[in-house]
Amino acid sequence: MSVRKVRYYVFLKDILTLSLTSFGGPQAFLAMLLDRMVRKRAYVSEEELWELNALCNMLPGPASTQLVSAIGFRVGGPNLAYLALFVWILPATIIMIAAALLIDFLQENTPGALDFARFIQPMAIGFIIFAAQKTIGKMIKSTEAMILMLLSAFVSFFYSSPYIFPGLLILGGLSTSIKYKNQPKSEEDKTLVIRWSNFYLWALVLVIAASAGAIFKWQPIILFENFYRNGSLIFGGGQVLVPYLYTEFVDFKHFLSSEEFLTGYAISQGIPGPTFSISSYVGALSMREFGFTGILMGGLIAAAGIFLPGIFMIFFVIRFWDQLKLYRPVRAALEGINAVSCGMLIAAAYLLFEPMESSLINILFVLGTYSLLQFSKISSPMIIAGGIVLGILVNYLV
Template sequence: MSIKKVRYYLFLKDIVVLSLTAFGGPQAFLAMLLERMVTRRNYINEDELWELNALCNMLPGPSSTQLICAIGYRVGGPNLAYLSLFVWILPATLIMITAAMLINFLQENTPGALNFAKFIQPMAIGFIIFAAQKTIGKMVQTTEAMVLVLISAFVSFFYSSPFVFPILLIFGGLSTSIKYKNQPKMERDQPLRIDWANFYLWGGVLLFAASIGAVTQNSSVLLFENFYRNGSLIFGGGQVLVPYLYAEFVDFKHFLSSEEFLTGYAISQGVPGPTFSISSYVGALSMREFGTIGFIMGGLIAAAGIFLPGIFLIFFVIRFWDQLKTYRPVRAALEGINATSCGMLIAAAYLLFEPMEANAINILMILGTYAILQFTKISSPAIIAGGIVLGIIVNYVSTIL
C-alpha cells in the first residue's frame, strides 16, 4: 500500500473516531480537531485550521461538517472529502433515525409514552437559550448588529414562515455590507478567478429538486427539496437550524408535534457528531406513514438534503477563498447575516416554549438546564441522560401512586 493510501486510510479512521466521540459543541469539536488533525497527524497546520474554520462559518450549511470536508479536500481532493462527509455523518444519522422510530413506536403502543421525556422537552429550550447567549456574545459586537437581532427576532416570531427567513438573511447582509469601509484593506496578488462548476451544481440540484417536486408532488422529492433549501440558507450552526425546521415541519406542515420535535432536539444534544443530525430525526418522522422503509428513507433523504448544499458551496469557495476574502463588502456582510441568525434563535426559544404549559416545573427545568450549562462543566449527553432518568423515575412513581 502506498504512503498516500495509508495517509488517506488514517484520515478516514480519524474521522470515524471523531464521529463517535465529538461531544460538547463547536468549541470541544475544534479542540479535538486541533489535537488530532494538527498536533498528532499534521494534516494541516494550525493557521490553516483557523482560516478554514472562519471560511466555513461564513458560508451557509453545517460548519463542522464543512470543516471536516475542507480538511479532507486539502489532504486528498474531492474524493477523500466526500468519503469524509459520509463517514462523519453516518453514525449520528443512524442514531437519530433509530430515535425517531423508537419515539413513534412508544407513542403508538404505550399511552403517555413521552412522559419519560417530560423533562427533556423544556431542557431543550434551556439548550437553545444557552446557545443563543453564546452566539450573540460571539457574533454581535455593534449597536447596528443588536438592532438587527431585535428586528429579526420580532419578524421571526410573528411571521414564522420558512419563506421569511432567507429574506431576513439577505436584508441583514445588505444592511451591513454598506459599511465595508470600516473593514481593513487587504492586498490582492491577482484578479479574482472563479471556477463556477460547484456553484452550478449547487443551484442546479436546488432547481431540479424544486421543479420535479412541484410537478410530481412526490413526498421523497419534496422532502429532499425542503432540507436542501434549508441547508442552503442556514448561517450560524445547528442551533440556528431549529427555527427553520420548527416553522416548516411543525407549524407549517404539521408533520411533527411540538413535543416530538423538542424530544428529538434534546436527544440530538446527547449524540456525537454533527448537530444537523436533528434533520434525520425530523425527516424520518415526516415519512412515518410509509412504515419502516419510510423512516429509513426519510432520515437518509433529510441527511442528504441538509448536508449536500454546504459541501457543494465549500468546494466552490475554497478554490478562490484567498482572493475573495480581500473584498471588504464580503467581510462586512457577515456581521448582518450573523446578527439576523441570532434573532431567529431568540424567536425559536420562545416559539418552542409557547405550546408548552407555563408551569413551575417547566420553567425550573429550563432555568436549571441553562444554569448547569453556564456554570458547570457537565457534558450535554450527561445532562440529557439525567433528564431522561428523572422523567422515568417520576413517571414510575406517579403510576404507583
C-alpha cells in the same frame, strides 16, 4: 499508490474516531481537531485550521461538517473529502433515525409514550437559550447589529414562515455590506479567478428538486427539497437550524408535534457528531405514514438534503477563498447575516416554549438546564441522560 491508500485509511479512521467521541459542542470539537489533525497527524497547520474554520462559519450549512470535508479536500482532494463527509455524518444519522423509530414505536404501542421525556422538552429550551447567549456574545459587536438582531427576532416571531427567513438574511447582509469602508483595507486582487462548477452543481440540484417536487408532488422529493433549501440558507451552525425546522415541519406542515420535535432536539444534544443530525430525526418522522421503510428513507433523504449544499459551497469557495476574503464588502455583509441569525434564535426559544404548559416545573427545568450549562462542567450527554432517567422514575412512580 499504496502510500495514498494507507493515508486515506488513516485519515478516515481519524474522522470516524471524531464522529464517535466529539461531545461538547463546537469548542470541544475544535480542540479535538487541533489535537488529532494538527498536532498528531499534521494534515494541516494550526494556521490553516483556524482559517478553514473561519471560512466554514462564514458559509451557509453545517460548519463542522464543512470543516471536516475541507481538511479532507486539502489532504486528498474531492474524493477523500466526500468519503470524510460520509464517515463523519453516518453515526449521528443512524442514531437519530433509530431515535425516530423508537419514538414512533412507543407512540403506536404505548399510551403517553413521551411521558418519559416530560423533563427533556423544557430542558431543550434551556439548551437553545444557552446556545443563543453564546452565539449572540460572539457575533453581536455593534449597535447596528443589535438593532438588526431585534428586528429579525420581531419579524421571525410574528411571521414564522419558512419563506421569510431567506429574505431576512439577504436584507441583513445588504444592510451592513454598505459599511464596507469600516473594514480594514487589504491588497485586493483584481484578477479573481472563480471556478463555477460546484456552484452550478448546487444550483442545478436545487432547481431540479424544486421543479420535480412541484410537478410530481412525491413526498420524498419534496422532503429533499425542503432540507436542501434549509441547508443552503443556514448561517451560524446547528442552533440556527432549529427555528427553520420547527417553523417548517411543526408550525407550517404539522409533520411533527412540538413535543416530538423538542424530544428529538434534546437527544441530538446528547450524542456525538454534527448537530445538524437532528434533520434525520425530523425527516424520518415526516415520513412515518409509510412505515419502517418510510422512516428509514426520510432520515436518509433529510441527511442528504441538509448536508449536500454546504459541501458544494465549501468546495466552490475554498478554491478562491484566499482572494475573496480580501474584498471588504464580503466581510462587511457577514455582520448583518450573523445578526439576523441571532434574532432568529431568540424567536425560536420563545416559539418552542409557547406550546408547552407554563407550569412552574417547566420553568424550573428550563432555568436549571441553562444554569448547569453555564455554571457547571457537567457534559451535555450527562444532563440529557439525567433528564431521561428522572422522567422515567417520575412516570413509573406517578
